[in-house]
Amino acid sequence: MQTADRPDPSERPERALPSHAAMDQFAVRDGELVIGGVPLARLAARVGQTPFYAYDRALLARRVGELRAALPPAVRLHYAMKANPMPALVGHLAALVDGIDVASGGELKAALDAGADPREVSFAGPGKRPEELRQAVAAGVLVNLESFREVAPLAALGAELGVPARIAVRVNPDFELKSSGMKMGGGAKQFGVDAEQVPALLDEIARAGEALAFEGFHLFAGSQNLKAEAIIEAQCKSYELALRLAAHAPAPVRTLNLGGGFGIPYFPGERRLDLAPIAANLAALAARAARELPQAALVVELGRYLVGEAGVYVARVVDRKVSRGQVFLVTDGGLHHHLSASGNFGQVIRKNYPVAIGNRMADAARETASVVGPLCTPLDLLADRMTLAVADVGDLVVVYQSGAYGLSASPQGFLGHPAPVEVLV
Numbered sequence: 001m002q003t004a005d006r007p008d009p010s011e012r013p014e015r016a017l018p019s020h021a022a023m024d025q026f027a028v029r030d031g032e033l034v035i036g037g038v039p040l041a042r043l044a045a046r047v048g049q050t051p052f053y054a055y056d057r058a059l060l061a062r063r064v065g066e067l068r069a070a071l072p073p074a075v076r077l078h079y080a081m082k083a084n085p086m087p088a089l090v091g092h093l094a095a096l097v098d099g100i101d102v103a104s105g106g107e108l109k110a111a112l113d114a115g116a117d118p119r120e121v122s123f124a125g126p127g128k129r130p131e132e133l134r135q136a137v138a139a140g141v142l143v144n145l146e147s148f149r150e151v152a153p154l155a156a157l158g159a160e161l162g163v164p165a166r167i168a169v170r171v172n173p174d175f176e177l178k179s180s181g182m183k184m185g186g187g188a189k190q191f192g193v194d195a196e197q198v199p200a201l202l203d204e205i206a207r208a209g210e211a212l213a214f215e216g217f218h219l220f221a222g223s224q225n226l227k228a229e230a231i232i233e234a235q236c237k238s239y240e241l242a243l244r245l246a247a248h249a250p251a252p253v254r255t256l257n258l259g260g261g262f263g264i265p266y267f268p269g270e271r272r273l274d275l276a277p278i279a280a281n282l283a284a285l286a287a288r289a290a291r292e293l294p295q296a297a298l299v300v301e302l303g304r305y306l307v308g309e310a311g312v313y314v315a316r317v318v319d320r321k322v323s324r325g326q327v328f329l330v331t332d333g334g335l336h337h338h339l340s341a342s343g344n345f346g347q348v349i350r351k352n353y354p355v356a357i358g359n360r361m362a363d364a365a366r367e368t369a370s371v372v373g374p375l376c377t378p379l380d381l382l383a384d385r386m387t388l389a390v391a392d393v394g395d396l397v398v399v400y401q402s403g404a405y406g407l408s409a410s411p412q413g414f415l416g417h418p419a420p421v422e423v424l425v
């Protein structure tokens with residue numbers, strides 16, 4: 001008879017716990033992680049402090065190259081810079097992608113400073129302030145209209161500044177992106193204009209006349225999706241919806257932004273997205289668009305997929321404590337710099353990001369340890385009981401998949417600790 005502690009091995013095959021996807025984008029040399037060609041300890045010395053974020057230029061370029069190779073040439077690739085607004089990184093990417101998507105007047109300035117061509121910048125976001133609309137029209141960027149309220153001021157700005165306000169309509173679709181980490185379209189949302197109200201909005205735009213230049217549609221169903229089928233379904237539905245709405249448009253559709261939502265593996269059991277079927281579907285949609293919307297360029301806008309895997313967050317162990325048998329590595333970094341890795345940026349159930357001891361990559365001795373920060377809150381947790389190389393004071397903890405929604409998405413002021421540094425290597 002089987003008991004709970006002695007299961008029959010034939011009935012319960014040895015199954016490994018779900019593991020993180022291999023973080024093999026960075027080389028390891030002499031037991032040390034190499035970022036942007038520089039071994040980690042040397043990089044820390046060069047940065048001059050811990051904690052820091054480091055983004056690898058070559059990996060950013062490689063990711064764009066992989067997308068270019070996979071996607072049909074007709075599809076335009078945009079970077080959604082809210083994922084990582086570090087100026088040097090935006091400048092690096094601006095030269096590699098076809099356009100930058102911004103979500104505030106501040107991001108608009110940063111994109112233009114980075115050398116982005118205003119004709120290839122688009123500005124989305126609910127609640128755009130009058131000054132932001134003014135900046136956008138004056139800069140000549142495409143404004144993704146998210147509300148009936150924005151029509152009149154944009155038309156007034158177009159007339160006043162003597163340049164038609166370039167607009168696309170952001171549509172809140174009548175479907176959702178399935179298995180998405182964060183839903184941003186479908187149902188009741190603060191983003192965009194409900195699909196069923198768009199014909200009336202297009203009539204208002206037409207009535208505004210020359211002061212508004214209608215250029216197309218923007219649809220963004222959701223974020224952080226690792227299922228190619230779900231992304232394909234959303235792209236097909238987005239295309240069909242845009243095609244229906246185009247019949248009401250005051251001018252031909254010149255740009256059709258199908259959103260993005262391409263995810264990266266953060267948590268145990270997650271695997272990298274399969275680009276090939278998405279690319280094949282986009283090729284089919286591009287072929288249809290060439291017939292059905294002949295002036296339209298298809299756009300995909302990606303944030304974390306472009307930058308997330310190219311970045312690490314590095315903190316130094318300042319104490320090693322054992323509490324009732326559990327090892328705690330206390331570092332100089334934590335949730336105030338990296339809210340996402342602490343599990344407090346939208347996650348429902350906290351899970352560990354991939355973490356390693358970056359200067360002990362080849363060490364055989366391993367143990368279960370938790371990595372925490374210096375804040376007086378139990379939420380300040382970077383790794384909860386993970387298997388890591390045995391680490392001590394002075395060692396460097398690396399949090400992978402940290403190139404997106406890291407520093408700019410974290411409450412740096414909380415508890416008054418020093419700010420981290422960001423480097424592009």
Ligand SMILES: *Cc1c(COP(=O)(O)O)cnc(C)c1O
Pocket residue numbers: 080082083101124220222223224259260261262301302303304305404
């Ligand atoms: C946040 C956002 C993105 C980027 O999302 P990722 O998950 O980082 O790819 C793209 N488009 C819009 C409209 C967004 O708000």
